[in-house]
Amino acid sequence: MIVGRVAELGQLDRLLADLLAGRGRALVLSGEAGIGKTTLLDALVERCGGDVAVLRTAGIETEAEIAFSALLDLLVSVVDDLDALPAPQSAALAAALALGPPQPGDRLAVCVATLGLLRATSRRRPVLVVVDDLQWLDAPSRECVLYAARRAGGPIAFALAVRDAEGAAGQREDLPELRLGRLGQEGSLEVLAQAAPDLAAPAALALADAAAGNPLALVELPATLSPSSVPAAPGSSCRLRQGAACSPRSPAGWPSCPARPGVPCWWRLPTKETT
Ligand SMILES: Nc1ncnc2c1ncn2[C@@H]1O[C@H](COP(=O)(O)OP(=O)(O)OP(=O)(O)O)[C@@H](O)[C@H]1O
Ligand SMILES: [Mg+2]
Numbered sequence: 001m002i003v004g005r006v007a008e009l010g011q012l013d014r015l016l017a018d019l020l021a022g023r024g025r026a027l028v029l030s031g032e033a034g035i036g037k038t039t040l041l042d043a044l045v046e047r048c049g050g051d052v053a054v055l056r057t058a059g060i061e062t063e064a065e066i067a068f069s070a071l072l073d074l075l076v077s078v079v080d081d082l083d084a085l086p087a088p089q090s091a092a093l094a095a096a097l098a099l100g101p102p103q104p105g106d107r108l109a110v111c112v113a114t115l116g117l118l119r120a121t122s123r124r125r126p127v128l129v130v131v132d133d134l135q136w137l138d139a140p141s142r143e144c145v146l147y148a149a150r151r152a153g154g155p156i157a158f159a160l161a162v163r164d165a166e167g168a169a170g171q172r173e174d175l176p177e178l179r180l181g182r183l184g185q186e187g188s189l190e191v192l193a194q195a196a197p198d199l200a201a202p203a204a205l206a207l208a209d210a211a212a213g214n215p216l217a218l219v220e221l222p223a224t225l226s227p228s229s230v231p232a233a234p235g236s237s238c239r240l241r242q243g244a245a246c247s248p249r250s251p252a253g254w255p256s257c258p259a260r261p262g263v264p265c266w267w268r269l270p271t272k273e274t275t
Contacts (some may be wrong), residue, residue, distance in 0.1 A: 055121075
């Protein structure tokens with residue numbers, strides 16, 4: 001379940017409502033790794049129901065050098081509409097997607113044909129184009145997607161997601177952006193409660209501090225704890241140092257566990273330096 005993100009989900013709802021009202025537009029979700037971009041794209045797609053044709057693709061790091069691989073994923077379900085395009089455009093796009101004989105490269109024709117194909121599809125139902133991990137789209141696909149996104153309107157909308165500081169920045173600067181910030185402590189504890197319901201409250205607080213509001217870190221950090229490194233409750237005996245009382249410690253400068261070198265120790269004794 002999505003924690004928080006009320007304002008962001010509201011923006012996505014408006015994007016969808018505008019699309020259904022014939023006022024399609026583009027929105028770029030941006031933010032650091034693990035901040036929740038894909039999660040919000042998924043939520044948007046879930047909200048579409050059957051009224052909207054969702055065309056989706058995502059950049060794949062290992063395919064970033066394969067020209068038009070992401071565009072093929074995006075358009076594969078609507079290539080039957082290629083016939084609706086002017087012959088030079090449909091030939092150029094078919095060639096780019098390896099669906100027709102190779103053609104000498106004509107970047108404009110492929111971009112225009114991509115937009116034309118989306119327009120042809122949108123005559124039946126509004127179209128939402130969803131592109132995740134824009135930073136890893138192969139360059140020709142990214143060019144076509146952004147060309148079309150800049151021309152979003154009427155029954156065509158775009159929701160794109162891109163990681164901070166990982167390229168594509170210069171090419172999308174003219175598109176409206178929704179930056180995803182980190183979760184606050186309350187939200188962080190809620191995500192932790194979902195991910196690790198058995199976590200003792202002090203350990204949850206320490207992990208929330210360590211994750212600094214990044215949802216991916218909140219989901220993954222509990223798995224790094226071993227039963228021996230987390231006591232059932234503060235004040236109980238430390239499982240690492242017999243006879244000592246456990247107490248929570250600020251995550252800044254966590255020492256190595258004295259019993260298991262290399263493993264961060266979430267607890268220390270005695271209570272003098274507790275936070
Ligand atoms: N608001 C949220 N509430 C609960 N869980 C969340 C929230 N946002 C993200 N998560 C969880 O955090 C993890 C990372 O989220 P997600 O994959 O959406 O991040 P991302 O921004 O797409 O990361 P990347 O840049 O690596 O693609 C997922 O397990 C997701 O379920
Ligand atoms: Mg993602």
